[in-house]
Amino acid sequence: MNNTPLQLSLVASGMLTPLGESSAMTAASTLAGITAAQEYSLLNAQFKPFKLALVPDEALPPLQQELSHSAFLCQRQKRMLRLAHHALEQLKSSAQQANVALEGNTPLFLALPEKLYPYQQYLGNGFLSHLHLQTALAMDTSNSRLSAVGRAGGIHVLDLAIKYLQSGLGSQVLVGGVDSYLDPALLAQLDLEKRLSAEASMDGFVAGEGAAFALLQAHDGSGPGRIHPPGFGNEPGHRYSDQPYLGTGLDQAFKSAIANGSGLEKIHRIYSSMNGEGFHSKEYGVACTRSSAIFSDNVELHHPAEFYGDLGAASAVAMLCLDHQRRLKKEQGNTLIYASAELGARAAVCIS
Template structure:
């Protein structure tokens, strides 16, 4: 029991809130910050419809990512006792590498976060440039480190921003951005999310409240990539779902996912649901997809999604004790995690 992974803290910065609780409550209330960008226009000559976090005073993409990441990091650090800050493993998910996000960008953000964290803790930083599912990969690594005894407490996060002229233009040219002329697209967003994760024994020792237990987490690879000529039939997503649910050993009560308006993601979900046992879900089509509130949040997706059921449970709105979170990266990585509630640790 002592090696169980517990979530004891949250941190977030999104278009709908400066902190985790504010962001989650805004999503539950259906508050949306998707609106016309103040100066960026699409190929039709209309403003991009984005979930822009207006208070940010920097414009360069990597600077926006770092600013979001450090703000949310400060919040999640509030949940940790001083004893674990002497050595703190940090897993940060970032966008996938490519022409518009380079290895140098990832290094710059990593160094910036390490510099920001150094006065607050002794960071041991691991960067995962896995895109939308990178936070799930980070959680899987963190849980493995806790169960092996390599660490007792760590933080897992993700940060991303689509507010870059070249990136928006390339997405628009590919027909992927939602607009008046494109129904099957997503609203670009930005944000950062963090989870503080520790062993149950660590939580008991320091009398920390367990917000949720990570009952199962798994990643898999989808061989039929997004936006290619091949047809995705949900094999990778279904595998991640099955493995996470098998580890949890309980029916899933609600799903939280990154369905964002793109046809690909909806089709993949439809196929994946047919590939898993029907008894795996209480209701296979009961899901929450908050992209219509805070936009598509890229590499921040997994930790931001996980805070939604946790805060719903904390406020008495949870539909059940075993929610599943799942998401997928463009390169093919798929990830799923099942949380369990009613697992008080503090005494």
């Protein structure tokens, strides 16, 4: 097995977000500054409407009958299956347009939500089986894997993709993420913690939903963008911890991703999973300050959750797809994408 760090190319993508039914539509909407946030009839504890960013029901494919009657799937999981189904159909279309064959033995590495509260179900390998049934996607289920670490999961699955391709087991891999906050119990818990955006809320996020998938191959020198091996860190003082919040986890992830960037001179764009909550600003400041030499003087900061809401476990792969759309339009420069989970996981990746 070759131990030289492998770089990846994104050759096709598919997305479904509150801003669009494809990667191109979502990218165009975010660049135009369009926001999907709306007030819905769901009320918080102060009887004020939640501000959410949701995919219209009519954009979702129907659930397979066998799954719709399953007692093992909650409503959130059923919606996630439908979100993922649409995004995978978009990826198939993108692959056809790029003249790339989606091989039947391609594994899927999928980012899923974290289990934060006792009442929540852990989404295990059964979710992959349900997704396979819903989509009829020909994939290598035996080598497919899940990463249930929320926002950071999309970068964790990039690491799995590199290791898989480096092993020589296959020539391409699917990575993706899917999530939805449209779950009354989850919204009620987040409201109890005063974390959601609503009238008179000064420090809340817009709960969103979506799915994003990318088809990756080993970089061969062609195509826009090289995805370098990612970097990881752990934040002991995360939101649900009693330990001091120092921002060291994201600092570790930045430094590791930059070191893996194979001689990057400067980074010109940052894509961030920040969602509007002030909590995330401290670690970003710490990480940027401690790696300031790598960032260009006019580095751009993009946090697309301000437009399509917090996509949770779909966040990192969505940002990967957005950066790819810019590269398809011949935009130059190096990018750093990072994502912070609710718990300790922190992850970053460089693209050149």
